Amino acid sequence: MENYGGKRWFINLQEYDKLYLIEHPDPSHMIVYLKRGLNFNDSLRKGYIDAMREEDELVKNTLTAKDNLKSNVLL
Numbered sequence: 001m002e003n004y005g006g007k008r009w010f011i012n013l014q015e016y017d018k019l020y021l022i023e024h025p026d027p028s029h030m031i032v033y034l035k036r037g038l039n040f041n042d043s044l045r046k047g048y049i050d051a052m053r054e055e056d057e058l059v060k061n062t063l064t065a066k067d068n069l070k071s072n073v074l075l
Contacts, residue, residue, distance in 0.1 A: 009034045029054075 009031075010018065017040045021027045030047025038046065 009037075013040060 010021070013021070013034075021031070027047070029050045030043040032050075033043035033046045034040070
């Protein structure tokens with residue numbers, strides 16, 4: 001797991017929550033909320049919502065880029 005600055009938020013977690021973070025491929029979305037003092041479950045929920053918004057934005061931008069590429073080829 002990467003070092004996300006200060007460790008107080010991590011030290012205060014339950015052991016199974018620490019394991020979840022350590023084994024997660026990218027826990028960065030929820031770590032933002034843990035550092036703000038939210039509990040593990042609220043951080044997990046909010047982090048998931050942020051990750052899904054980010055994924056939706058990436059998909060939308062990728063589709064727009066593909067459409068633009070098709071339009072440019074036709075010129």
